[in-house]
Amino acid sequence: MIKYTLVCDAKHGFEGWFRNSDDFDSQRARHLVTCPVCGSAKVEKGLMAPAVSTARSKEARGLAPPVQPQDLPEPATPPTPKSVDTPLQPSALLPGDVRQKELVEAFRQARARIIENSENVGTGFADEARKIHYGEAEERSIYGETTPKDAVDLIEEGISVMPLPELPEDKN
The missing domain is CATH 3.10.20 (Ubiquitin-like (UB roll))
Structure with missing residues (x-):
């Protein structure tokens, strides 16, 4: 599923x-x-959560449980109809807008929590995600880099992936 x-x-x-x-x-x-x-x-x-799961349980092996949606920061309050059509449209996030700062901070916290509770596997993300999914490697939360095509292939194989939120400082 x-x-x-x-x-x-x-x-x-x-x-x-x-x-x-x-x-x-x-x-x-x-x-x-x-x-x-x-x-x-x-x-x-x-966007989808960055989780790679198998039938084995982390708790059974004494490892920390994966980050759960309830552990992530609350999203910013949705805009009122007169402000914008969607909270993530660049045109809706004007410089100095308080909502923009709240969204960036929520992304920053979510990203920090994901990175803190995951292993960076670098450019080998797709291969390592498959190994975990098919039981060839230890189950754990991972992050890294992959091509858009490999990400689509992983999803089609039933392996849940999601890009980490890109933050303004990532482009500096």
């Missing part, structure tokens, strides 16, 4: 579980995937 973070055209976020990527595409094409908030069938995949 694959868990996708989904977003409708009205920018409502929600989760959906699918047998595989093709199952999601098929259901979406038949308008069976709809937003639970507004009922829109115009749904796209959103």
Whole structure:
């Protein structure tokens, strides 16, 4: 099973579980995937959590549990209808805007927590994620670098991945 973070055209976020990527595409094409908030069938995949899981349990081996969604900082308050269409549109985040600072700080905290609780495997991310998923390597949280094509291939194999949030200081 694959868990996708989904977003409708009205920018409502929600989760959906699918047998595989093709199952999601098929259901979406038949308008069976709809937003639970507004009922829109115009749904796209959103950002997904960086987790690599196998049947083995970290707790059984005495390792720290993976970062859970409830451990991450709360997202910033959604904008009012008169302010912007979506909280992450660059046009909505004007310089000096308090919301921009809140969002960047929330991303910074989430990223720091992920990095603190994960192992950097560098450019070998895709290979190591597969080894963990298929039980060839110890189960653990990892992060690193991969190509967009390899990321799509991992997702299609049922391996959940997500890019770490890019922060303004990353470009300096």
